[in-house]
Amino acid sequence: MASDTTEDVDTDSEFERATSVIAVGDGRYEGRVAAGWDIAGNANGGYLMAVAARAMASEVGRPPLSLTAHFVSPGPVGPATITTDVVRDGRRMAVVRGTLSVDDRTVITLLGTFAHPVDPDDSAPTHESSEPPALPPYEDSIPGSPPGDSGFGERVRARYHPDDIGFALGRPTGDATMRGWFRFADDGPIDPYGLLLATDAFAPVCFNVPGVPVAWAPTLELTVHVRAVPAPGPVRARFRSRHLRDGFFEEDGEVWDATGRLVAQSRQLALVPKG
Amino acid sequence: MASDTTEDVDTDSEFERATSVIAVGDGRYEGRVAAGWDIAGNANGGYLMAVAARAMASEVGRPPLSLTAHFVSPGPVGPATITTDVVRDGRRMAVVRGTLSVDDRTVITLLGTFAHPVDPDDSAPTHESSEPPALPPYEDSIPGSPPGDSGFGERVRARYHPDDIGFALGRPTGDATMRGWFRFADDGPIDPYGLLLATDAFAPVCFNVPGVPVAWAPTLELTVHVRAVPAPGPVRARFRSRHLRDGFFEEDGEVWDATGRLVAQSRQLALVPKG
Numbered sequence: 001m002a003s004d005t006t007e008d009v010d011t012d013s014e015f016e017r018a019t020s021v022i023a024v025g026d027g028r029y030e031g032r033v034a035a036g037w038d039i040a041g042n043a044n045g046g047y048l049m050a051v052a053a054r055a056m057a058s059e060v061g062r063p064p065l066s067l068t069a070h071f072v073s074p075g076p077v078g079p080a081t082i083t084t085d086v087v088r089d090g091r092r093m094a095v096v097r098g099t100l101s102v103d104d105r106t107v108i109t110l111l112g113t114f115a116h117p118v119d120p121d122d123s124a125p126t127h128e129s130s131e132p133p134a135l136p137p138y139e140d141s142i143p144g145s146p147p148g149d150s151g152f153g154e155r156v157r158a159r160y161h162p163d164d165i166g167f168a169l170g171r172p173t174g175d176a177t178m179r180g181w182f183r184f185a186d187d188g189p190i191d192p193y194g195l196l197l198a199t200d201a202f203a204p205v206c207f208n209v210p211g212v213p214v215a216w217a218p219t220l221e222l223t224v225h226v227r228a229v230p231a232p233g234p235v236r237a238r239f240r241s242r243h244l245r246d247g248f249f250e251e252d253g254e255v256w257d258a259t260g261r262l263v264a265q266s267r268q269l270a271l272v273p274k275g
Numbered sequence: 276m277a278s279d280t281t282e283d284v285d286t287d288s289e290f291e292r293a294t295s296v297i298a299v300g301d302g303r304y305e306g307r308v309a310a311g312w313d314i315a316g317n318a319n320g321g322y323l324m325a326v327a328a329r330a331m332a333s334e335v336g337r338p339p340l341s342l343t344a345h346f347v348s349p350g351p352v353g354p355a356t357i358t359t360d361v362v363r364d365g366r367r368m369a370v371v372r373g374t375l376s377v378d379d380r381t382v383i384t385l386l387g388t389f390a391h392p393v394d395p396d397d398s399a400p401t402h403e404s405s406e407p408p409a410l411p412p413y414e415d416s417i418p419g420s421p422p423g424d425s426g427f428g429e430r431v432r433a434r435y436h437p438d439d440i441g442f443a444l445g446r447p448t449g450d451a452t453m454r455g456w457f458r459f460a461d462d463g464p465i466d467p468y469g470l471l472l473a474t475d476a477f478a479p480v481c482f483n484v485p486g487v488p489v490a491w492a493p494t495l496e497l498t499v500h501v502r503a504v505p506a507p508g509p510v511r512a513r514f515r516s517r518h519l520r521d522g523f524f525e526e527d528g529e530v531w532d533a534t535g536r537l538v539a540q541s542r543q544l545a546l547v548p549k550g
Contacts (some may be wrong), residue, residue, distance in 0.1 A: 015389045066496040066544045068343040070370045070388050072363045087374070089345045093495065095345045095384060098374065099362070109362045111369060111386040112542075113345050113495050118521050125486035125547060127451050127524075130517035163434075176402050195294075211400035218387050220368065221341040222504050223498050225525060225544050227518065242405035242529075243502065243537050246396050250500060250540055262518050265525055268386075269341045269500050272400060 013188030014155060015197070019047070020218040021055045021082060029055035033102055036151030043075035044152055045219050046200030049107050050193040052100040055082035058113050060094035063192040067112035068223040075100075075107040075207040117192075117229050120261075132256040133238045135161055139153045141181055144168065144203060155236075157183050158201050167207035167214060176205040176241040176249070183234035190235055190257075192226045197225050198235055199253045199266035205241045206249050206272055213275030217249075222268040233258035247272050288463030289430060289467035290472070294322070296330045303376045304330035304357040308350045308377055311426030318350035319427055320494050321475030322387045323383050325376040325468040335369035335389050338467040341386035343498040350375075350382040391465075392504050395536075399448060408530040410436055410452040416456055419443065421477060431459045432509075433476050440508075442482035444487060451480040451516040451524070458509035465510055467501045472527045473510055474499050474541035481524050481547055488550030492524075497543040508533035520546050 011017060018034035031054070037047040049069045057063050068111045080102050087095040135141060141159035160180040164172040183190070190198065204217040221261040236256045241249045253266035293309035306329070312322040324344045332338050354375050373385040404423040409410040410416060416434035420484060441448040457473045458465070465473065479492040510533045516524045528541035 007435070029547070058326055066345075068386060068498060069497070070362070070386060072370055072418065087381055089343070097384070097386070106362055108385065111343055111345060111372070111384065118523070121283075121521050124522055125481075125484050125519065127449075127481075127484040127519040128517065129451070129515075176404070206400075206402075209402040210402050219345070221498075223343060223496075223542070227523065228521070242403065243540065244400065245400040245537070246393050247399055248393070248502065249402075265518065265542075267498070267540075271371075 001059055012186065013184065014186050015184055015188050019050045019054055019129065019193060021051065021058065025057060027059055029058070029080060029084065031055065031079050031080045033080050035077045036155055036192050039152055044197065044200060045071060045222055046076050046197035048100060049110065049196045051080060052082050052098045052108060052110050053112070053193055053196060056084050056096040056112060057100040057114055059084045059086055060089055060096055061215055062094055062114040062116050064226055065113050066223065066225050067110060067117040067196065068221060069108045069110045070221050071108055071219050072106045076102055078102045084239065100207045124225040128262070130254060132260055133161065135179060135181060135236055138181045138234055155185050156197070156201050157185055164208065168205060172210045172212070173208045175237060176209050176244060178189060178205050178239045180204045180237060181234045189232070190230045192229065194228055195230065195255060195264040198237060198255050199201050199264060202237065202239055203244065204270065205239050205251050206244055209244055213273050215273035216275050217270045217273045219268050219270045222266065223243070226264055228261055228263045230257035230263045231259045231261070235263065244272060277477050287461065288459065288536065289461050290463050290469060294325045294329055294468060296326065297477070298333060302334055302359040302388055302490065304329065304333065304359065306355045306357060308352050308355050310352045311430055313352070314420040314427055319472065320344065320497055321472035323350050323375060324385065324471045324497065326355060326359050327373045327383060327385050328387070328468055328471060331359050331373040331385065331387060333391065334359045334361055335364055337369055337389040337391050339501055340388050340390040341469065341498065341500050342385060343496060344383045344385045345496050346383055346494050347381045351377055351505060352407060355376045368400045385511060387454055390545055403537070407511050407530060407535055408436065410454060410456060410511055413509055415458045430460050431472070431476050432460055439483065442478060447487070448483045449485060451484050453477045453480050453483070453514045455512060456509045459511055463505070466503045467504065470501055470505065470530060470539040471499050473512060473530050474539060475513055477512065478502045480514050481519055484519055488548050490548035490550050491546045494543050494545045499539055499541045501539055503536055503538045505532035505538045506534045510538065519547060
């Protein structure tokens with residue numbers, strides 16, 4: 001049951017083109033790990049999730065609601081195959097497994113629940129205890145590029161809160177937090193797939209912990225909950241870790257849209273870089 | 276590559292016996308959804324994860340490090356089959372998919388990374404910003420049973436902070452938090468599988484939000500990170516939600532052992548009960 005919407009590459013959004021997939025039958029999709037979405041030669045994890053999620057979503061005609069990826073091997077640029085397997089296709093929710101491979105080598109494997117977004121329901125019980133971060137205007141925030149950036153920073157605009165960029169100046173702040181703005185350089189829309197990318201587009205929060213080298217922090221697992229479709233415009237995000245120890249840290253992300261609505265939550269488990 | 280350790284049912288721990296599995300070849304395991312681990316007839320989600328996790332772990336000879344389950348249908352009591360599929364079997368980490376079925380009906384489907392626990396490393400960078408909850412002694416905390424309890428409360432001891440039990444008295448506290456002690460009634464050890472259960476053994480935090488009925492809050496997805504093997508004794512846990520809206524809420528859990536060491540983090544996405 002392939003939806004043609006996710007295969008439409010006639011779009012001005014470079015992200016949409018770079019994550020598009022084509023159904024080839026039996027739950028298999030062809031896509032690619034496009035050049036320019038990598039950090040030092042390895043494709044960004046959120047980008048890889050977005051490619052696989054489009055195939056999984058197409059198979060059930062619904063976007064991701066909760067999606068988990070485990071990172072198996074680095075993602076080189078090249079043609080990619082995504083296999084999907086529908087575990088449940090219910091009225092409201094579908095559960096789908098997926099695997100993205102390049103050159104017959106598994107890069108990421110995923111499991112998710114897919115569902116159409118719900119409309120805001122202000123009459124339903126509501127309880128929110130976390131607010132969007134107070135950020136300087138986008139123009140006054142600090143552009144940041146990941147170390148060894150080789151294209152990602154040309155396509156994605158992550159702008160940091162000035163209080164969180166100590167890591168980039170050799171002076172980690174001592175607070176395992178990153179806050180900032182996220183948008184695409186071409187101002188392409190931030191849909192649920194763009195949110196997957198947004199949750200993995202900032203420097204890892206461990207960089208602001210003294211003694212942690214600014215080096216690759218391998219993500220083992222990343223789970224994203226898409227809570228709403230963002231309104232147009234840049235999104236604001238806050239990432240933090242509460243427990244960095246014994247070589248591991250979790251990183252929790254929250255993403256809000258221009259109206260102040262929470263649109264995504266994320267958590268990843270990653271390895272503290274050893275330098 | 277089945278390890279016999281998880282198949283050893285010669286134990287005093289009822290939880291170990293009730294979650295034991297036997298390899299039958301080709302990555303398939305037989306186990307059961309045992310009576311008495313249910314809430315109103317549906318097996319507890321953490322219990323189901325533990326049964327499946329034992330099979331997945333046995334296949335790679337390592338316990339779960341990060342495990343995600345999506346809940347597909349309620350788990351009735353009966354013989355269960357667990358299928359496992361090793362995506363990667365690396366030197367340190369293994370990635371495994373699993374599915375637990377009863378009567379050929381899929382109950383939960385899972386994806387996880389499995390690895391031996393690391394030793395504490397106090398020489399490595401450490402940054403913790405979340406402390407265990409201050410709780411009255413176990414004896415002075417409030418025993419709680421889930422609504423419609425039919426056996427779970429005889430096997431699992433969840434004792435609540437007195438400030439968090441408003442929901443049980445018809446006076447929700449207005450703070451989407453539950454804090455308390457967890458142990459097995461038979462004082463069985465809380466190993467990584469017991470931690471999976473601990474993260475799903477308390478009343479859902481939404482019960483303390485005014486307007487939310489005390490009724491089944493279906494979990495869509497639960498992810499648990501096992502951060503360390505607990506020292507002997509009861510564990511302390513805190514659960515909270517920061518974003519309950521539009522019919523969904525996330526619930527984040529942190530579990531500490533008797534020495535004050537963080538041993539697990541969890542997050543689930545669930546539906547707000549409609550009554």
